[in-house]
Amino acid sequence: MNSGSRSAVPFLPRRATPLGRLVAANALSSVGDGARLAALPLLAATVTHDVLWVSAVAAAGRAAWLPAPLIGTLVDRMPARRSLVGADLARCAVLTVLCAGVATGRMPVALLMSAAFLCGLAEVFFDSAAQAVVPRLAADQELERANARVIAAQITGTGFLGPPLGAALWAVGRPWPFAVDAVTFLVSALLLRGLTTRVPTGRGERGARAERGLAGLLRGTWSGLRLLAQDRVLRRLMLVVAVLGVGQQAVFAVLVVYVEGRLGLPPWGYGLMLVAAALGSLAGARAAPGTARRLGTARSLVVSLTASALSYLVVAVVAWWPLVAVMLAVNSAAVVLWNVCTVSLRQRLAPPHMLGRVTSGYRLAAWGTMPVGAALGGVLAGHVGPGAPWAAAGILLLACLPLLYRMPSPEGSGGFGTQGTRGAQGAARPAEDEQAPPP
Numbered sequence: 001m002n003s004g005s006r007s008a009v010p011f012l013p014r015r016a017t018p019l020g021r022l023v024a025a026n027a028l029s030s031v032g033d034g035a036r037l038a039a040l041p042l043l044a045a046t047v048t049h050d051v052l053w054v055s056a057v058a059a060a061g062r063a064a065w066l067p068a069p070l071i072g073t074l075v076d077r078m079p080a081r082r083s084l085v086g087a088d089l090a091r092c093a094v095l096t097v098l099c100a101g102v103a104t105g106r107m108p109v110a111l112l113m114s115a116a117f118l119c120g121l122a123e124v125f126f127d128s129a130a131q132a133v134v135p136r137l138a139a140d141q142e143l144e145r146a147n148a149r150v151i152a153a154q155i156t157g158t159g160f161l162g163p164p165l166g167a168a169l170w171a172v173g174r175p176w177p178f179a180v181d182a183v184t185f186l187v188s189a190l191l192l193r194g195l196t197t198r199v200p201t202g203r204g205e206r207g208a209r210a211e212r213g214l215a216g217l218l219r220g221t222w223s224g225l226r227l228l229a230q231d232r233v234l235r236r237l238m239l240v241v242a243v244l245g246v247g248q249q250a251v252f253a254v255l256v257v258y259v260e261g262r263l264g265l266p267p268w269g270y271g272l273m274l275v276a277a278a279l280g281s282l283a284g285a286r287a288a289p290g291t292a293r294r295l296g297t298a299r300s301l302v303v304s305l306t307a308s309a310l311s312y313l314v315v316a317v318v319a320w321w322p323l324v325a326v327m328l329a330v331n332s333a334a335v336v337l338w339n340v341c342t343v344s345l346r347q348r349l350a351p352p353h354m355l356g357r358v359t360s361g362y363r364l365a366a367w368g369t370m371p372v373g374a375a376l377g378g379v380l381a382g383h384v385g386p387g388a389p390w391a392a393a394g395i396l397l398l399a400c401l402p403l404l405y406r407m408p409s410p411e412g413s414g415g416f417g418t419q420g421t422r423g424a425q426g427a428a429r430p431a432e433d434e435q436a437p438p439p
Helices: 018-047 051-063 068-076 080-104 109-137 140-172 176-193 214-230 232-252 255-261 268-295 297-317 321-349 352-368 370-383 388-404
Strands: 197-200 428-432
Touching: 018 051, 018 080, 018 109, 018 140, 018 176, 051 109, 068 080, 068 109, 068 214, 068 352, 080 109, 080 176, 109 140, 109 321, 109 352, 140 176, 140 268, 140 321, 214 232, 214 352, 232 297, 232 321, 232 352, 232 370, 232 388, 255 268, 268 297, 268 321, 297 321, 297 388, 321 352, 352 370, 370 388
Parallel strands: none
Antiparallel strands: 197 428
């Protein structure tokens, strides 16, 4: 299906670009995700009053990132369009079953946990494939702008539109948030059926098609992990993002306690802080491409990490709610700048046939440390004081700054630029329909 053909989705322009299709699909599914994430805890709380089981439902979705390196290998061996559409259809099917269970009143906790875990697995497939396909949809010098568009679509859906929609739909009827989420994934799949990409050149894994068994899957996964461990730049970035995950969760895990306890705000104050953070994220997505272009990737990463660290330290010292709201916005903007730059950097550094594994392994490092950060935040807030998690997060990030200095560029020129060649990726062929996985 050519991208210039008549769209199967009414609101999509007839000549929507492939990147436009990917952004629109992310926006739609993110709205549904936001609605589901708002309604799922409410549903869990009605099924069981045991706090342990309610938290287990939330943990099941996070646990889906544990097999991420294996999933990244599968993504690398499948056409990107097949991974994206398949992930959307899988989530649509799971949510349809969940919606039917809610409507009939047959809703065991095991079904909730299974739905959360399966949706999480499909999300890993989708996110890994989406980041792997962006370099085939945008020119090298446009990677930051393309990634910022995708991230902004996700933030808008999950941060602004989805949660209030989910709460409103829950008030109308319990099945509706999950039904709407299922529909968004179906429409997203229809959008992505028309996705065309450029097929990357370069030597892929020899014998990848022949190694279809478990041994081949494990061997391919190990090669991806080995690349992450051996590449100096990727190794440093993984270490920093792991610390970022610890610091961010140490703060946000106790944010509601901090807002109501130390700031003395009523319950709506917590929502106000989340809105401030979401607005900062959108501002960061808008500013990130220009910042990366003017400063270069290396300096942008230093600015991002420094701004995040200082925002934490300011909140640790000054407990004035308007300033805290501003600092949360600054922190969120800095995190988005980091994400835009590091995603684009991975897309330039990683060989195209290993980008799924590099993406999933990197994100496992980010997500895998979050439970540690949440636990650390609770311990510090309980035993030291409400400002302690913020101070610890700021100090940890400042300690990571030396890792960002004098990092070699993909071309070995001594600093990252925004328009470098894609290193090991090589050039891309002219646009054509994607019929088979890269060699």
